[in-house]
Amino acid sequence: MRLALTVGEVLLPLLYLLLFVAYLWVFYENRKFAHRWARRLLATTVVAHLAASVIHARVHHHLPMASPLEFLSLLALSLLLIYAVVERRLRVRETGFLVTGVAFLLQFIASAFSIAEPAANPLLEDPGYAGHAVLVLLAYTALSLSFLYAALYLVLARQLARKTFGLLFRRLPPLEVLERMSVGAAKLGVPLLFGALALGHLWLYDLADKLDPETARSLTPFDPKILTSWLIFLVYLAGLAGHRWWGWRGRRMNTLAILTYLAVVLAMGAIHHFIPSFHNFSLRGGV
Amino acid sequence: MAGRAGLHLWGIDHRLAPTEVRERAHIDPERVGGLLAALSREPGFVSAVPVSTCNRTEIYVEALPGFAPFDSMTRSLAGAGLDPSLFTGEHAVRLTDGEAVRRLYRVSAGLESMMLGEPQISGQLKDAYRLAKEHHELGPVLMRAFQGAFRAGKRVRTETKIGEGAVSVAFAAVELARKFFADLPRHRALLVGAGETGALAARHFLQQGIGGLIVVNRSPERARTLADDLNGGKGELVRARPWEDLPAALADVDVVLSTTGSLEPVILPEMVRAAMRRRRGRPLYVLDIAVPRDVHPDVARVDETYVFGLDDLDEIVQSNLAARRKQLPGAERIVEEELAEFRAWVREMDLRPSVAEFRAYLEDLKEKQVGYVRRKQSDEVAAAVDASLQQFIKKVLGRSMESLKSAESEQERQQHLATLHRLFAPQTSQTSQEPREPSEPHDRP
Numbered sequence: 137m138r139l140a141l142t143v144g145e146v147l148l149p150l151l152y153l154l155l156f157v158a159y160l161w162v163f164y165e166n167r168k169f170a171h172r173w174a175r176r177l178l179a180t181t182v183v184a185h186l187a188a189s190v191i192h193a194r195v196h197h198h199l200p201m202a203s204p205l206e207f208l209s210l211l212a213l214s215l216l217l218i219y220a221v222v223e224r225r226l227r228v229r230e231t232g233f234l235v236t237g238v239a240f241l242l243q244f245i246a247s248a249f250s251i252a253e254p255a256a257n258p259l260l261e262d263p264g265y266a267g268h269a270v271l272v273l274l275a276y277t278a279l280s281l282s283f284l285y286a287a288l289y290l291v292l293a294r295q296l297a298r299k300t301f302g303l304l305f306r307r308l309p310p311l312e313v314l315e316r317m318s319v320g321a322a323k324l325g326v327p328l329l330f331g332a333l334a335l336g337h338l339w340l341y342d343l344a345d346k347l348d349p350e351t352a353r354s355l356t357p358f359d360p361k362i363l364t365s366w367l368i369f370l371v372y373l374a375g376l377a378g379h380r381w382w383g384w385r386g387r388r389m390n391t392l393a394i395l396t397y398l399a400v401v402l403a404m405g406a407i408h409h410f411i412p413s414f415h416n417f418s419l420r421g422g423v
Numbered sequence: 424m425a426g427r428a429g430l431h432l433w434g435i436d437h438r439l440a441p442t443e444v445r446e447r448a449h450i451d452p453e454r455v456g457g458l459l460a461a462l463s464r465e466p467g468f469v470s471a472v473p474v475s476t477c478n479r480t481e482i483y484v485e486a487l488p489g490f491a492p493f494d495s496m497t498r499s500l501a502g503a504g505l506d507p508s509l510f511t512g513e514h515a516v517r518l519t520d521g522e523a524v525r526r527l528y529r530v531s532a533g534l535e536s537m538m539l540g541e542p543q544i545s546g547q548l549k550d551a552y553r554l555a556k557e558h559h560e561l562g563p564v565l566m567r568a569f570q571g572a573f574r575a576g577k578r579v580r581t582e583t584k585i586g587e588g589a590v591s592v593a594f595a596a597v598e599l600a601r602k603f604f605a606d607l608p609r610h611r612a613l614l615v616g617a618g619e620t621g622a623l624a625a626r627h628f629l630q631q632g633i634g635g636l637i638v639v640n641r642s643p644e645r646a647r648t649l650a651d652d653l654n655g656g657k658g659e660l661v662r663a664r665p666w667e668d669l670p671a672a673l674a675d676v677d678v679v680l681s682t683t684g685s686l687e688p689v690i691l692p693e694m695v696r697a698a699m700r701r702r703r704g705r706p707l708y709v710l711d712i713a714v715p716r717d718v719h720p721d722v723a724r725v726d727e728t729y730v731f732g733l734d735d736l737d738e739i740v741q742s743n744l745a746a747r748r749k750q751l752p753g754a755e756r757i758v759e760e761e762l763a764e765f766r767a768w769v770r771e772m773d774l775r776p777s778v779a780e781f782r783a784y785l786e787d788l789k790e791k792q793v794g795y796v797r798r799k800q801s802d803e804v805a806a807a808v809d810a811s812l813q814q815f816i817k818k819v820l821g822r823s824m825e826s827l828k829s830a831e832s833e834q835e836r837q838q839h840l841a842t843l844h845r846l847f848a849p850q851t852s853q854t855s856q857e858p859r860e861p862s863e864p865h866d867r868p
Contacts, residue, residue, distance in 0.1 A: 386704035
């Protein structure tokens with residue numbers, strides 16, 4: 137098992153690199169066989185990384201999130217998973233190089249600087265927390281992809297408005313598809329976020345029963361991070377409803393998606409740094 | 424040795440001949456049979472494939488050395504009701520053998536087309552080939568040349584990007600629309616004006632699968648006539664609406680094609696702003712192909728409205744053409760590779776008669792030798808000698824073929840062939856001689 141982990145650490149960045157190259161090939165060449173190779177490599181990389189994560193969890197008895205580097209690796213996998221779903225739905229691969237490029241970078245850093253056995257927070261051994269954390273990761277990854285496609289929409293819309301018929305004009309998918317990709321990613325992110333929040337609440341009550349009364353009192357559903365997450369969920373839900381029922385489309389809708397995402401990042405960053413929260417799972421603080 | 428069949432190409436194309444000459448030289452499918460029948464009466468004629476499109480008329484002929492190209496072709500063209508002077512004058516191209524094949528390969532790959540790399544020529548060549556095959560049996564050289572040309576065309580289109588990007592204004596308009604909308608069938612277009620240009624553009628959008636078309640024109644009668652014409656009696660994909668409906672129609676469609684002859688703009692900013700409020704941010708793609716322009720310049724400033732004109736379409740076409748031209752070296756390399764394969768096949772065809780003579784000579788010798796052994800020894804020994812000599816012949820022939828194929832020049836190859844022919848041709852062969860008694864019968868049991 138440990139040998140498999142070591143092999144995985146070497147192979148995974150290589151697979152991610154190959155995947156990135158395949159998607160770059162699709163972007164520049166747009167040939168059938170390039171598409172075929174990109175599709176196959178995406179499936180292979182996702183399966184290989186999932187297998188490596190399962191082996192890791194079985195060897196170390198915890199979710200591979202014990203260190204920032206393990207987190208980066210899981211983030212790379214999460215990016216690929218969400219992207220794979222969006223790509224499969226819309227069958228558009230021309231933008232894959234952006235996602236796989238970021239995923240490769242994350243995985244490369246994770247593999248290059250990894251340490252053998254980081255000290256893990258015991259919470260990571262808890263299946264309730266693990267499920268919550270994975271869902272949170274997937275949800276925010278989906279919302280990040282939604283942001284990326286909204287940004288690409290604005291780039292192409294700007295090129296069209298300025299009548300710049302360059303490489304991006306030739307290679308990017310139509311505005312309509314970019315919008316569908318952005319909305320599609322948000323449609324994945326919103327239920328995932330709901331699932332993450334619901335599981336988090338259930339796990340919170342479960343955890344409170346196991347802790348001493350004083351610590352248990354610090355666990356509150358009115359934690360700033362939880363409240364902000366619910367707010368984010370509601371804003372995105374409203375955006376999706378607007379798109380579905382009130383015909384929100386085009387540049388304005390995509391600008392709104394970008395601004396919302398930036399607000400999410402800023403709000404979460406500010407809360408993390410300035411407002412004390414039980415929602416801190418480092419070894420030193422939190423529960 | 425019998426003379427080898429050669430290829431002759433007689434034709435005219437868009438580079439040398441103006442449209443009126445090309446129109447007169449056009450051979451419609453009904454005339455192909457007559458032309459082939461006339462050609463088949465000419466001495467030395469083997470087969471022919473006439474190819475006639477709007478940009479070229481070319482007749483590829485396979486014929487034996489007895490064929491007199493000029494006399495035979497002019498007689499046959501006249502016999503088929505065509506003007507032979509069109510194919511002999513200043514607009515004509517006449518090529519033979521290797522050059523004719525190169526031309527065919529380049530035509531198939533779209534390298535000789537008016538729009539570099541256009542794909543339609545491939546289908547047109549295949550149709551011409553099929554039609555010629557229906558009328559008569561094609562000769563081996565012509566058949567091989569066309570098959571090679573199809574292969575070259577396919578390789579050029581799949582291995583290079585010579586066919587990518589729109590290279591006509593009509594296609595560029597659709598290509599641009601596809602940058603907004605993924606599925607044209609899910610979107611509708613509005614045609615403002617019922618003139619010829621508008622009808623052409625509308626027809627093109629309909630061919631590309633636009634989901635519906637509304638025609639508005641100052642004269643409702645002309646709008647209705649054009650709508651009926653575009654519908655072609657099938658369904659109601661195209662509908663005419665009164666001119667007063669123009670502002671409302673802008674909210675119902677995603678693509679606007681404007682081609683009126685109006686001296687003043689007919690699509691105004693207030694009109695578009697009102698439509699955009701109803702559209703709730705759905706982008707509107709406006710194509711103004713009228714001169715003077717139909718769309719007020721301020722319309723481009725309305726949010727989510729993208730206005731393009733003829734100059735923009737031309738810029739896309741020029742940029743795509745430049746990109747296609749960059750693919751030329753790669754495409755030409757593929758054509759030359761396929762031509763080399765054709766030449767190798769021709770060389771092999773040339774060798775066949777001489778090699779057959781040589782083989783016959785060796786087989787004859789073998790039979791006599793085996794017969795001699797059979798008379799002196801048992802059948803088993805004769806069978807063993809037969810098998811052994813068969814192997815020997817195979818090796819000798821294989822080696823000879825290799826030497827002939829690898830001759831450094833055509834002259835050297837012809838020398839080898841002449842030698843082979845002189846030595847082993849039936850009239851000079853020594854095969855009638857009885858084999859002499861083996862001097863050293865090493866393998867006698």
